[in-house]
Structure formats: C-alpha cells, structure tokens
Amino acid sequence: MVALLIKNFIRSKGLLVGLAILFISGIISLNIGKQFLEKNEKIIQKTSHFQKENIDRYVQYMNKEMGLLLYYVRFGLVNETPNIVGLSIGQRDINPSLHNVTIRNLEEQKYTTDLMNPMYQLIGNMDLSFVIIYFFPLIIIAFGFNLVSEEKEEGTWSLVLSQTANTQKMLRLKAGVRYVSILSVLFLLLLIAKFYLSIPFDIYFTVYILTAFFYISFWFSLVWLVVSFHKNSSQNALILLTSWITLTIIVPALMNALVIQLYPIPEAFSTVLDSRDGYHSQWDKAKEPTIEKFHQLYPQLVKYNHPKDKDFSWLWYYAMQQMGDETAVASSKKLKEKIKQRENLSKKLGLWVPTIHTQLTMNTLCFSDITNYLAFIEALERFHEQKRMYFYPKIFSDTPVSSEKWDTFSLAYFKNQPVINLYMVLLPYLIISTLCLLWANINFNRKKYNL
Amino acid sequence: MKKRTIQIVAKQVWVHTLKNKSSFWLISFFNILLCFALISGYYHHYNQQKTVKAYSHDVRERWESNPDKHPHRMAHYGYVVFREKFPLSFFDFGMDSYVGNVVFLEAHKQNTINFSEASLSNGLLRFGEISVGMILQLLLPLLVFFWGFGLITEERQHGTLRILLTQGVSWQELIIGKAVGLFYLSLTTYLPCFLLAFVFLLLDASTYHNVEIIGRFLILIISYLSYFFILSLLAVYVSSRSKSSKTSLVSLIGFWLFFALILPKVSQVAGKNLFISPSKIEFDTAIEQELIEQGDSHNPNDPHFKKIKDSLLKAYHVDSTHKLPFNYGGYIMREGERLSAETYQKHQIKLIQVYQKQQNLIRLTAPLNPLIAIKNISMALSGTDYIAYNNFQNQVETYRYHLAQTMNELQMKYISNRVKNSADKNARIEKKHWEEFPDFKAEFLPLRAVFMNEIISFLSLISWIIGFWLLIKYSGKHLKAF
Numbered sequence: 001m002v003a004l005l006i007k008n009f010i011r012s013k014g015l016l017v018g019l020a021i022l023f024i025s026g027i028i029s030l031n032i033g034k035q036f037l038e039k040n041e042k043i044i045q046k047t048s049h050f051q052k053e054n055i056d057r058y059v060q061y062m063n064k065e066m067g068l069l070l071y072y073v074r075f076g077l078v079n080e081t082p083n084i085v086g087l088s089i090g091q092r093d094i095n096p097s098l099h100n101v102t103i104r105n106l107e108e109q110k111y112t113t114d115l116m117n118p119m120y121q122l123i124g125n126m127d128l129s130f131v132i133i134y135f136f137p138l139i140i141i142a143f144g145f146n147l148v149s150e151e152k153e154e155g156t157w158s159l160v161l162s163q164t165a166n167t168q169k170m171l172r173l174k175a176g177v178r179y180v181s182i183l184s185v186l187f188l189l190l191l192i193a194k195f196y197l198s199i200p201f202d203i204y205f206t207v208y209i210l211t212a213f214f215y216i217s218f219w220f221s222l223v224w225l226v227v228s229f230h231k232n233s234s235q236n237a238l239i240l241l242t243s244w245i246t247l248t249i250i251v252p253a254l255m256n257a258l259v260i261q262l263y264p265i266p267e268a269f270s271t272v273l274d275s276r277d278g279y280h281s282q283w284d285k286a287k288e289p290t291i292e293k294f295h296q297l298y299p300q301l302v303k304y305n306h307p308k309d310k311d312f313s314w315l316w317y318y319a320m321q322q323m324g325d326e327t328a329v330a331s332s333k334k335l336k337e338k339i340k341q342r343e344n345l346s347k348k349l350g351l352w353v354p355t356i357h358t359q360l361t362m363n364t365l366c367f368s369d370i371t372n373y374l375a376f377i378e379a380l381e382r383f384h385e386q387k388r389m390y391f392y393p394k395i396f397s398d399t400p401v402s403s404e405k406w407d408t409f410s411l412a413y414f415k416n417q418p419v420i421n422l423y424m425v426l427l428p429y430l431i432i433s434t435l436c437l438l439w440a441n442i443n444f445n446r447k448k449y450n451l
Numbered sequence: 452m453k454k455r456t457i458q459i460v461a462k463q464v465w466v467h468t469l470k471n472k473s474s475f476w477l478i479s480f481f482n483i484l485l486c487f488a489l490i491s492g493y494y495h496h497y498n499q500q501k502t503v504k505a506y507s508h509d510v511r512e513r514w515e516s517n518p519d520k521h522p523h524r525m526a527h528y529g530y531v532v533f534r535e536k537f538p539l540s541f542f543d544f545g546m547d548s549y550v551g552n553v554v555f556l557e558a559h560k561q562n563t564i565n566f567s568e569a570s571l572s573n574g575l576l577r578f579g580e581i582s583v584g585m586i587l588q589l590l591l592p593l594l595v596f597f598w599g600f601g602l603i604t605e606e607r608q609h610g611t612l613r614i615l616l617t618q619g620v621s622w623q624e625l626i627i628g629k630a631v632g633l634f635y636l637s638l639t640t641y642l643p644c645f646l647l648a649f650v651f652l653l654l655d656a657s658t659y660h661n662v663e664i665i666g667r668f669l670i671l672i673i674s675y676l677s678y679f680f681i682l683s684l685l686a687v688y689v690s691s692r693s694k695s696s697k698t699s700l701v702s703l704i705g706f707w708l709f710f711a712l713i714l715p716k717v718s719q720v721a722g723k724n725l726f727i728s729p730s731k732i733e734f735d736t737a738i739e740q741e742l743i744e745q746g747d748s749h750n751p752n753d754p755h756f757k758k759i760k761d762s763l764l765k766a767y768h769v770d771s772t773h774k775l776p777f778n779y780g781g782y783i784m785r786e787g788e789r790l791s792a793e794t795y796q797k798h799q800i801k802l803i804q805v806y807q808k809q810q811n812l813i814r815l816t817a818p819l820n821p822l823i824a825i826k827n828i829s830m831a832l833s834g835t836d837y838i839a840y841n842n843f844q845n846q847v848e849t850y851r852y853h854l855a856q857t858m859n860e861l862q863m864k865y866i867s868n869r870v871k872n873s874a875d876k877n878a879r880i881e882k883k884h885w886e887e888f889p890d891f892k893a894e895f896l897p898l899r900a901v902f903m904n905e906i907i908s909f910l911s912l913i914s915w916i917i918g919f920w921l922l923i924k925y926s927g928k929h930l931k932a933f
Contacts (some may be wrong), residue, residue, distance in 0.1 A: 096731070
C-alpha cells in the first residue's frame with residue numbers, strides 16, 4: 001500500500017509543484033542571507049581600512065597633544081556576524097553590527113543608526129526563517145486539508161473502508177508520505193545552507209534544525225487534528241487558512257501592540273537630554289566640582305589635576321565629557337531594562353504561539369535578536385571604558401603622541417554566546433503537537449466508520 | 452445594462468450571505484478588530500504626541516535658561532528635536548516604526564535621527580503591526596474573497612445560472628450586480644470604523660490647525676472604497692471564469708499570497724541589487740574625504756582658509772585679523788559650516804535618490820498590484836511614508852544649519868577679535884539672544900505634494916476599475932453557463 005500511496009503522490013502534479021515552490025523560495029532566501037553576509041563583511045573590511053587611514057591621518061596632523069588627537073580618533077567594535085545570521089537576519093538589518101566611537105562621551109555615540117531604506121525594513125527580509133514560518137505551513141495545509149475529504153468527495157472513501165481493515169493506518173500512511181516529502185525539502189535546504197553559507201555544525205545550527213523540524217511537525221499535527229473532524233474540504237481549508245492568518249499575522253501583531261503599550265520607552269528621549277545637559281552645562285560651571293566628581297569615579301586618577309591658573313585642560317575637558325555619560329546613567333539603564341522587559345514578555349507569551357516562538361528562537365540561535373544587540377551595546381560600554389582607562393593617564397600626563405604604537409589599534413571584535421535552554425525551546429512544540437494528536441485520535445476513533 | 456436588474460442581483464448576494472450564521476460572526480470579528488486597532492492606534496498616537504510635546508517643551512526651556520555665554524558654545528549645546536507624528540498616522544502606521552524619533556542638532560555635524568520604535572523592539576515587530584491600514588489592506592481582502600469566490604460558480608453548479616441567463620439577465624448585469632452586492636457586504640465591516648476614525652479626527656485639536664487633514668481623510672476613504680470595489684469585481688470575475696468553487700478560491704488565495712507577500716519581497720531583492728545604497732561608514736567617509744580636501748575651519752593655517760584670510764585683510768585694508776570689524780573666528784566658522792553643510796546635503800540628496808529609486812521599483816509594481824497601490828496611498832495620506840519622513844529630515848537639517856549660522860553671526864557681531872578664548876568673560880553674550888532664536892516647528896507636506904508623489908498608485912486604482920469595466924463588458928461571450 002505504501003508503494004501505491006507514494007505512486008499516487010508522485011503522479012499528482014499539484015503536490016510536486018508545492019514542493020518545488022518551497023524549494024525555490026528556500027534557495028532565494030538562502031541567497032538573500034548570503035548577500036546580507038557579504039555586505040556585512042564588506043562593511044567590516046572597509047571600516048577596518050578607514051580606521052587605519054583615520055588614525056594615520058590624525059597622528060600625522062594632530063600630533064602635538066594626546067588630548068586633541070583622541071578628540072578625533074575613532075575605534076571600532078564589531079558585533080561578530082557568524083554565517084548562521086544568514087538564516088535569520090532578525091534585527092540585524094535595524095541595529096548596526098559595528099560601532100565607531102571616540103573616547104568622548106558614549107551616550108551621544110552609541111545610539112547612532114545605520115543608513116537603511118525604511119521601506120525595506122518595513123517589508124522585511126525573506127530569509128530562510130521567513131520561508132519556514134510562513135510558506136511551509138501553507139504548503140502543508142495545501143497537502144493535507146483534503147486528506148480524508150477528497151476520498152469522500154471523489155467517492156473513493158467506501159472503497160477505502162471496504163478494502164482496508166485499518167483506515168486510520170491508511171490515513172496515517174497517506175499523511176506520512178506528505179510529511180516525509182516536506183521534511184526532505186526542509187533537510188535538503190538546510191544541507192544546502194550548511195555548505196552555501198558555510199555554517200559550522202555547532203549547537204546553534206543543530207537546535208535551528210530541531211526547531212524547524214518541530215515547527216513543521218506542529219503544523220502537520222494541526223492539519224491532522226482538523227482533518228479528524230471529518231468535515232468537507234472547503235470547511236477544512238477555511239479553518240486551516242484562518243489558523244494560518246491568526247498565527248502568522250493577527251496574534252503576533254496584537255501581542256506586539258500589547259508589549260509596546262505595556263512598556264512605553266520615554267527613556268529613549270530622556271537619555272538624550274540628560275547626557276547633553278550633563279556634558280554641555282559643565283562649560284558654564286566651576287571646574288572644581290566636575291573634577292572632584294571625576295576623581296571620585298576614578299580614584300586612580302587623583303594624581304592628575306587641573307592647573308589652577310589655566311582656563312582649559314584636557315583633564316577638565318574629558319571630565320566634562322564623562323559627566324554626560326554619568327548624568328544619563330539612570331535613564332540609559334532604564335532604557336536597556338525596558339527593552340529587556342519587552343523581550344522577556346514576548347518570549348514568555350510567545351511560548352504558546354508556535355510562529356512567534358519559532359521566530360524568536362531562530363533569531364536567538366542566529367545571533368540576531370535584540371538580546372544579542374544589547375549584549376553588544378554592553379560590550380561597547382566596556383570597550384569604551386577600557387579605551388578611556390588606557391588613554392586617560394597618557395592624556396593627563398601629556399605623553400607624546402609618537403610614544404604610542406598606533407598601528408596596533410585595529411578593529412576589535414565581540415562575540416556573544418547565547419545560552420540555549422533546549423527544554424524551553426522544544427517543550428512547547430511537544431506539548432502543543434501532542435495535544436493536537438491526542439484530540440485527533442479521539443475524533444478518529446469515534447468516527448471510525450463514518451461515511 | 453439595467454440598473455434595476457443589478458440592484459436585484461446585488462440584493463440577492465446581500466440577503467444570501469447574511470443568512471449564513473458565520474457572516475454575523477465574521478462581520479462582528481472584523482468590526483471589533485478594526486475598532487480595537489483604531490482605538491489602540493489612536494491611544495498610542497495620543498501618548499506619543501504628549502511625550503513629544505512635553506520633551507520638546509523641556510528642550511526649549513533648557514535652551515532659553517542657558518546663562519550668558521559664548522555663542523559657539525551654544526552652537527555645540529545645540530538643540531534636540533523629537534519627531535512629531537502626523538495627526539492621521541494612527542490610521543496607518545506605515546514606516547513610522549522604522550524611522551527615527553530623536554535627533555541631536557549641533558554645529559559642524561549631522562547626527563542620525565535615532566530611536567526608531569524598531570530599534571527598541573524585538574522580532575515580534577517584524578510580523579507586522581496591527582493598524583486599521585494593515586487590516587484593510589491585508590486581512591479584509593481575504594474576507595471579500597471568501598464571500599465572493601462561489602458567487603458565480605455555485606450558481607453554475609446548482610444549475611441556477613442557466614435559469615438566470617434565460618430570464619434575461621445579461622452576464623454584465625450579473626457580474627456587476629454580484630460585485631456591487633459583495634461591495635455592500637464589505638462595507639458592513641469597515642464603515643463603522645471609518646465613522647469612528649472621523650469622530651476621532653473631529654475631537655483632535657490638531658485637525659483644526661490643518662484643515663487639509665479632513666481632505667486627506669476623505670481621499671483616503673474614497674481610495675479604500677475603490678480598493679474594495681476592485682477586490683469585489685476581482686472575486687466575482689475570477690468566480691465567473693472558474694470551473695469550480697475550489698479553483699476559484701485557490702486562484703483568489705494564490706492572488707493574495709503573490710501580491711501581499713511574494714511580490715513586495717521580490718521587488719525588494721531586485722531593488723537592493725539594482726540600486727546599491729551606501730552603508731553609514733561609506734557615506735561618512737565619502738563626506739569626510741571631501742571635507743578634508745576643502746580644508747579645516749578649525750585650523751588657522753589651512754590653505755583654503757588662509758586664502759580667505761588674505762582676501763579679507765586686503766578688502767578691509769588691515770594687516771591683522773584682530774583689526775577686522777567683525778569676529779574673524781566666527782566668519783571662518785560660518786564659511787566652514789556652509790561648506791560642510793553643502794557637502795553633506797549633496798551626499799544626502801544622492802542617498803535619498805537611491806532610496807527613491809529602490810522604492811519606485813516597488814511603486815512601479817502598483818499598476819499590477821492593487822495591494823501595493825493602496826498601501827502606498829494609505830501611507831502617503833496618513834503621513835507615514837518616506838517623503839513625509841524625508842520632509843522632516845530636511846527641516847531638521849535646515850534648522851540645524853540656521854542655528855549654527857545664527858550663532859556664528861552672533862559671534863561675528865558681538866565677540867571682539869581680542870578675546871583669548873571662549874572662557875573669557877568678554878566672550879559672553881547675553882542670554883536674551885537664546886530666547887530670540889525661534890523654536891523648531893515641524894511643517895507637514897501639503898496635500899498636493901503628497902498626491903503628486905503617489906500619482907502612479909492613484910492612476911493604478913483608477914485603471915483597475917476601468918480595466919475591469921472593459922473586461923466585463925467584452926467578456927460575456929467567453930463565459931460558460933454550465
């Protein structure tokens with residue numbers, strides 16, 4: 001019977017077209033991922049080159065004072081983009097994967113955005129995750145909505161009943177052929193992805209494969225459940241398409257509206273004002289309190305002081321800059337917290353919505369979620385601090401510019417290693433899919449001989 | 452075509468569909484969803500506006516309360532501008548969540564507009580946002596298709612089609628009548644929401660500052676009505692050409708998938724490859740290179756600025772810049788600001804052109820794709836499209852330039868050439884000058900400009916209606932009664 005079912009499957013043109021659509025869109029999506037990676041790589045190479053040029057130029061022209069030189073010189077930190085990002089671009093097209101900062105106050109620099117066409121951000125990237133989350137379920141629905149009803153509507157159901165002792169087994173085989181065919185396309189695409197994007201076979205890629213597998217299995221369970229009610233083809237199609245729209249469009253959009261309403265972020269506005277006033281108002285104030293605060297922050301720098309008779313010193317200048325960051329500390333921290341709260345809430349609520357759960361999980365696995373960006377920003381803060389701590393003593397003691405080996409300041413890299421909780425990733429699928437299958441089983445047993 | 456026949460056919464569609472219990476639930480569902488989207492959109496918009504107003508007020512107060520100081524310090528203290536949303540933006544969010552909201556304006560430097568909603572959000576946002584526009588553009592077509600796919604095929608399958616045709620109803624009357632009925636049905640889902648939106652507009656104070664908003668809203672409504680009329684015609688036409696209800700439904704859903712999901716993404720990929728846009732680092736470096744070639748206004752020995760100095764000394768018959776009748780540093784910085792702003796503007800215009808080309812590629816699919824046409828129109832009229840944002844960008848840069856140059860001119864006028872540096876007591880000017888500098892006030896684009904920018908999309912909707920009209924008029928003989 002299996003052989004016959006397979007033969008029947010291959011003979012039906014519609015089904016093969018469905019698989020071809022999945023395969024082709026999958027290949028296009030991999031190409032989009034590849035282009036994204038290449039563009040990113042190009043940006044990093046160019047920046048590395050520009051940074052070197054920039055340092056060389058300023059060292060040549062601004063070599064009298066260390067303080068003045070470091071007003072200009074920029075240091076780049078790259079948020080490493082592993083090739084797996086190509087599978088799920090996530091927020092990487094919104095938040096920059098590279099920041100170039102001077103040692104002046106960081107608040108005015110760290111929120112700089114990249115240049116992107118907002119229309120493209122609105123449309124979103126057709127990466128492999130998109131194909132898996134949106135297109136695969138549609139084809140699964142097309143393959144399965146009339147699993148039973150087509151036999152009934154074409155009059156072959158009574159034949160099935162009379163010729164097989166176990167109709168459920170026959171239906172299971174019929175569904176199985178479709179399940180295996182769709183999974184084959186998925187695994188083929190993932191295999192191609194592995195080599196085309198040269199993705200290392202590590203924990204992230206493995207879990208990505210598992211997530212995709214479980215997500216697709218969930219849709220099959222759902223189709224199986226709907227089919228088990230023995231309704232006619234158009235009712236099944238309607239129910240399944242409505243589920244698809246609900247899961248891919250309506251619920252995520254409603255949840256997003258909820259998350260934004262629950263956690264508005266006016267801190268994004270106040271950080272800007274705080275850091276600006278924190279720094280610029282210092283020009284009009286007495287120098288002593290500023291320097292005193294600076295000394296409190298960095299006791300190791302107490303030995304450097306502002307010369308009493310001077311209107312200006314680099315110590316005072318950088319202390320003022322530092323005050324910009326210090327004043328904004330509270331709101332900047334709150335800003336980050338709010339973003340984390342948004343992410344946590346959506347992750348929690350999303351656990352029970354397979355589409356959202358899959359998208360958020362894939363973004364995490366592909367280093368492209370907002371948590372990854374926040375980690376990058378925190379790394380940038382440490383990087384900036386470290387650069388300042390390195391240069392402050394040299395600036396304040398007026399070390400000659402020529403004493404520094406400037407060619408050693410190349411781009412720095414940051415790599416975030418997200419922790420993956422396999423249970424949290426896979427359990428929701430298992431629970432939801434099992435519930436669907438159990439319910440379907442009850443229906444099938446009740447309606448065993450239903451014509 | 453007899454008007455009376457069309458009315459009877461239309462009424463039959465209306466009665467037949469409403470008899471079905473599921474219609475009641477579907478209509479209620481969409482009404483609730485649309486009103487929820489409208490109210491939450493308006494609420495969000497209202498809060499956002501309140502925040503923007505409060506912070507803008509704060510910025511102004513802080514600006515005015517600065518003590519007497521050197522104007523160049525004020526130029527660096529700068530201004531912070533928060534993007535105000537267009538009063539209709541609650542209707543269709545468009546690109547609003549993807550464009551920046553806060554910008555710090557200072558001398559010599561064009562900072563990016565930061566903190567878009569997207570930069571503060573996670574992957575959830577990328578599923579799309581729930582706004583009235585989104586529901587009307589993306590979800591309601593499916594309901595229209597669902598109600599419409601069987602309108603002719605069912606008559607054919609039940610054999611009633613032959614009876615209708617023999618009774619003297621023409622194909623044209625039948626299709627138009629069914630489409631009109633379907634269109635009336637669709638009204639039940641969104642008309643209440645439109646009325647509510649109108650009430651919101653009337654309650655909003657900003658409507659009275661800008662009467663054009665009412666005009667925009669009316670055009671928006673008319674566009675959506677034409678859009679749904681096109682969809683109704685499409686559904687009935689596809690139904691008339693399909694052998695069975697199943698093929699009719701599959702074609703309509705295929706149409707939706709292709710035009711709503713696939714075509715925009717494909718045109719995006721094509722646009723990205725055809726028109727390469729620079730990254731921030733390339734953009735900045737290109738400007739920096741050009742500025743270096745022009746000279747550095749902070750460096751007194753720079754050859755470009757030395758030439759200016761020499762010609763100034765000659766023109767005023769003096770031997771030192773100290774003796775010039777205005778502050779020399781201010782003059783040089785004014786010149787530097789002019790050069791750097793011009794250079795920036797040149798590159799910015801080029802960048803915008805690339806973006807426009809990329810977007811035009813999508814816009815050009817509008818004649819084929821009514822979903823894109825209405826999306827563009829809706830965003831444009833709601834003030835959430837790219838030109839609305841670009842208009843804001845331009846105003847912000849103009850304001851920044853004006854601020855920097857005003858401070859440079861104050862320096863030229865009031866600061867003596869003999870002061871040592873900006874810390875000098877004599878290098879301060881009175882704070883009344885800060886109050887004299889006007890606050891930033893965003894102006895929205897006039898309706899005419901918005902309309903002209905989306906002319907292709909408007910023409911596309913009109914041509915779809917005319918196209919269907921012709922198609923239905925001349926297609927009667929190809930259609931089969933059984």
